[in-house]
Amino acid sequence: MRKNRRSLAAAALLLALSLVLAACGSKQSSPPASNGGGQQGGTQTPSTQTPSTQTPSGGPKVGGELNLRLNQDPDNLNPILSSSAYGSMIYGLVYSSLFDFDLDWSPKGDLAEDWWTSDDGLTFTVKLREGVKFHDGAELTSEDVVFTMQAIKHPDYTGPRASSMASIEDIVAVDKYTVEFKLKEPFAPIFTNINYGILQAKLFEGSEIGDMENHPVTWNPVGTGPYKFKEYVRGQYALLERNDEWFRSEEEGGAPFIQTIRMKVIPDDQTALAALENGEIDVDTPTPSEVKRLLTEYEGRLIPVQYERNGWGYILINTTKEPLTDVRVRQALTHALDREAIVLGALDGEAVVPPGPIPPVSWAYKDDLQTIGYDPAKAEQLLQEAGFTKGADGIYQKDGKPLELNLYASSGSSLIEALTTMARQMWQDVGIKVNVNLMDFNAMNENHLQPGNYDMAFQAFNLGLDPDSLYALFHGSLAKPNAAGLVTSFNRMRYDNPEVNALLEEGRRESDKEKRKEIYGQAQQLIVNDAPVILMYSNLYTDFHTPRVKGVVNFPGAGATLDYLYKWWIEE
Known part of the structure; x- marks a missing residue:
């Protein structure tokens, strides 16, 4: 299981998407927007079986316990600090943000009751709902919104979301329930880029923003969302309980309906598959190689939710x-990989190869990208142009040093193991030695990606509702290490191209949709040419849930997203 769109939209932004990203393992992630991915050549036709439908004997009712899978332990439970999908699965149910999104991706109010933009486009005003209570009984006010947003803008902020606030000059509490966002310039992706879980300001009184990750609330969240945090035991489970006083309960027909949410930490895919088949967990996203079998053997016993993903699995360089x-070396690494073969071998054809960083489902997709396709001869030519010569052992070398690289990836995923094994052999075939290191996701980020102690790494990212998601990943301002030498943003490739930076900034300022599409098209082509990442696949996902779980919403690009879990109920 994975993802909350809210955190994705936020991080990718969302973050987002958000996002929220997150950045993660195979599908372990978080925000919306869908992806049919781009195709380079042909891939197998994905499973197209229509999801089963069941007519419930009664309507929604309160009660029951839902068992979900956490693929890994979360990095933390703070909505403005966490950079993993595993944290967002928990805090996304505990906290509320200013906006939610309908199935057509249009914004609607969550904490926001109303909103408007000034004629000059430089002030965005949000009117909050009155009487919203945090889980400890304190009322949410504009001061909490201001604190949360200002924390992200603070120079000592250590999380990955600072880029989302770059165009915001100031955040002001006009009165108890009104907040103004003062913009440096018109800012098209405002809805997704301020859409984070709102923290309670008084709980952080006297603490430093730079030390927020060590604050007790970071691991014991107190929000205003449909579920209250009860307990988290590392390596075992997280436990949430229904918020009986959720501020949207009446308008949502008495939701949330499920009394208890138990998230079990299950890193191994096969263990999780067995748990799904025997009913120990109620929802999961099995590896693509298992989908066709489950659709046939478990018809009626597991309900499929099928969708195209708005995101991709990728190799950071x-x-x-x-x-x-x-x-030339980065392009050679890309040319050396037969990604179509990897999709067939590691994902059973249940994915497509993205031509660029924005998928075809997005209005900003560029359909005539010049891609870096599979061409091992071209890969070797580029290495030779870069000054490498092939040694007697078949490995290219330069100045007496072999071309040997380290690739890091999350452990416990059969998909990732298959993908990295195939990629390693393809690189070996053209004369590049790659050592694959599988480890805990959080350890990989903290010990290798953030400090820059790596050559390549495999992760996944879900894009947000707006093409501004690219800013969080590829803008050069986010490539610079902080005082501790860490890159805590999602631009862990440390990629910095001034031309791309300028286009991403222009895309934020421009409000005309067609002009924005042209701007992001130019940015996509430059990113593809520079090859800071190798886009490996965009999944054609199938979530499965047990028949006792009712009311599951299939959100475009996000499937059985937990953002709509408040609509679910248990029928025993």
Whole structure:
């Protein structure tokens, strides 16, 4: 299981998407927007079986316990600090944000009751609902919104979402329930880029923003959402309880309906599959190789929710580490991979190869991208142009040093193991030695990606509702290490192209949709040419849930997203 769109939209932004990203393992992630992915050549036709439908014997009712899977332990439970999908699965149910999104991706109010933009486009005003209570009984006010947003803008902020606030000059509490966002310039992606779980300001009184990750609330969240945090035991489970006083309960027909949410930490895919088949967990996203079997053998016993993903699994390349500073080496690494074959072998054809960083489902997709396709001869030519010569052992070398790289990825995923195994052999075939290191997701981020101690890494990212998601990943301002030498943003490739930066900034200012599409099209082509990432696949996902779970919503691009879990109920 994975994702909350809210955190994705936020991070990718969302973050987002958000997002929320998150960045994660195979599908472990979080925000919406869908992806049919781009195709380079042909891929197998995905499973197209129509999801089963069941007519419930009665309407929604309160009660029961829902069992979900956490693929990994969360990095933390703070909605403005966490950079993993595993944290967002928990805090996304505990906290509320200003906006929610309908099935057509249009914004609607969550904490926001009303909103408007000034004629000059430089002030965005949000009127909050009155009487919203945090889980400890304190009332949410504009001061809490201001604190949350200002924390992200604070120079000592250590989370990955600072880029989303770059165009916001100030956040002001006009009165108890009105907040104004003062903009430096018109800002098209405002809805997704301020859509984070709202923290309670008084709980952080006297604490430093730079030390927020060590604050007790970061691991014991107190929000205003449909579920209250009860307990988290590392390596075992997280437990949430229904918020009987949720502020949207009446308008949502008495929701939330499920009394208890138990999220079990199950890193291993096969263990999770067995748990789904025997009913120990109620929802999961099995690896693609299992989908066709489950659709047939478990028809009626597991209900499929099928959708195209708005995001991709990708290989990050550290663009500041030799010899990867040379674009020819990065392009060679890309040319060496037969990604279509990897989709067939590692994902059973249940994915497509994205041509660029924005998927076809988005209005900003560029359909005539010049891609870096599979061409091992071209890969070797580029290595030779970069000054490498092939040694007697078949491995390219330069100045007596072999071209040997380290690739890091999350452990416990059969998909990731298959993908990295196939990729390693393809690189070996053209004369590049790659060592694959599988480890805990959080340890990989903290020990290797953030400090830059890596050559390549495999992760996944779900895009937000707006193409501004690219800013969080590829803007050069986010590539610079902080005082501790860490890159805590999602631009862990440390990629910095001034031309791309300018286009991403222009895309934020421009409000005309067609002009924005042209701007993001130019940015996509430059990013593809620079090859700071290798886009491996965009999944054609199938979530499965047990028949006792009713009311599941299939959100475009996000499937059985937990953002709509408040609508679910248990029928025993």
